[in-house]
Amino acid sequence: MAQPRSKAQLAKTALKLALLKYNPIGMETKLIVAGSALAIVIILIFTAGIFSMFSSPDDGSSGNGIGVGTGPASVSPEVTQYRDAISNELAKYDMEGQTELLLALMMQESGGKGNDPMQASESKCGSIGCITNPDESIQYGVKHFVSVFERAGKDIKLTLQSYNFGSGFIDYVLANGGSYTKELAISFSQLQYKKLAHTGIYKCHRPSAIEHHACYGDIEYVDAVLKYLPSAVGGNSMKLTEGLSSPVDRDLAINSRYGYRNIGGGLDHHDGLDLKCDASISINAAFDGTIVYAGTSSGAPGYGNFITIQHEATVFTTYAHLSKIQISNGATVKSGQPIGMCGNSGRSTGPHLHFEIKTQQWGGYLDPTSYLF
Template identity: 30%
Template sequence: MKKIMYLAGAFFAVLLLFVGSLVMMFMMILNDDEEQPETENSTISGTANVPEAVSRWEPLVRKYGAENGLPGSVVPIVLALIMQESGGTAADVMQSSESQSKDPGYFNNPEVSIKFGMQHFANVYRKASGDIPTVLQSYNYGSGFVDWVLPRKYSLDLAKQFSIEQARKNGYTCRAWRSAEEKSKGMCYGDPFYVPHVMRYVNVTKVESGKGGDVAKGSALGDDNFKAIMNEARKYDGDAYVWAGYTPTTGFDCSGLMQWIYKQANINLPRTAQEQYNASTKVSESDAKPGDLVFFTGTYDTSNYITHVGVYLGNGRFYNSNGHGVGESGLDESFWKAHFVGYGRVNK
């Protein structure tokens, strides 16, 4: 009898040990699923180019930013966001009601709007590991955009794709105020151009990309020159592409934008993409630095070999004017990969 009881006890001990091991393995799997993919991030610093109607909310933005553990560097970004959302004049100044499952404009107190707006901003900031373009687009689309876009990196093309998919999924049709492009492609969800719309109100002084490391540092042009070029470039975020345009008055095509922004650093470039390619010193991908030019071929029908140009930002990103407008693009995007030629260093 004692032997039977001993064997039964041993059996239950082994069974408990086995069940405990399964529980531990299950918890480890859950924890692994909850970990965010490791991605490169872009931290943008600068000053907000906004009127007093917006800048007056800075103390509250700083207050609730600190309460939510956000760095002070996001304050100008949030002020630019407020400029885009309301111009600083609406009661729901950050248009944050929807983040709390309320109707648009539900909040009638600016401080309440900022309190919940900063909570929403902090939530997507953490989910996006501080990548400012992803954070901004997720503020507009909702935190689901972070889950959808990772482990990829934000791009305007992905923002457009998400708008199209969500509009189809939810049965949305475009309202009258949508642009012709949005209507024709079915981009009827949120604002797919939200990042450039916000960033046009930021005077960028520093862009950090990857797992640390200032993109501007180490520029072949010199850090101050690169800063001057990009401060000028960011003024035109979201502007439409204009064929043969080369000034802020006319708008910009690709090479016109390069010629204009490099002029801010007292660097004179030729007018066309082909001429800029001919005038540059070719460098390898491993030697490419922020401020170098990046060239493409076959983007439209012409006898010229080089048909498109942008300024390299580092970490596979470049700034350009293309058919989707002025802004950042990624060299890993299928279209640019198919037409990529190489890098050229500007001869100062």
């Protein structure tokens, strides 16, 4: 079937027909007809442009380059209760398309708890604690987000990191290439921490922050927010199943699944799978790769003894709560090779393996279930 032609193509056809029709007439008539047809083409193109401007409002909800799919954010009930309030506030800026992103942001900021669930006091009055109710928090949190979003050129990742760091990060990025990268987030945090470490206000809360001496703000903030959105890691395109070995030397059985759970301290996101094993069970590399971490970390005390393997540029697995580590940093391992022993180290209530699949060493968590079962 022939494809429908655009208005511009139809106008060009009309021009050709007009010239053929008036061929017996002089050149002057041809020029008049051609000029009239050209004017029609210009008017049609201009009208189409105006129509597209009004029919396709840009709220940043598509084409953001972060691989976020459609569907609701995976957030706690405490956050979900604010969905309508956030959507209504965003509607004032014609940005309802960012509702799920703002829910994910709130989840990272507070889990929906407290009087300032969007942690927006500093954006309102420059200090913590001046906002005393959730409605006000959402009002100023959304206002701050929209302001940063516009300044960041509607770059979602730059917007998120600047919500955490402050808008000074936007200027820093614009002066260093113009686009958000994790490396720029780290270097900005390092610079700011160096200036402010003497105040004692800032502490390293993540292993990656300790590793890089980047303790101003949260250098993992972008991934921490996006993990609550569907397909926030580029459509879950990672393929580990082929050539995958069981990480435990026994039949696989799940003690605790990936996702939200409450084990007595409130609702919390479990970033991996807990697999059943005991102290006699060997822990194996799930795939070929290189050991990028083997030991314990003060930034991740709950893991106890753990190992992280890099398999590809954006494919990592982590094995935690080990009783014994049998491999060293930098070593190359094969799929199925023993790397440690099942244990109960760190924050654990009994022997098991906490197993993670992710797109970064310290973030970008995926549900391992679909790769193992």
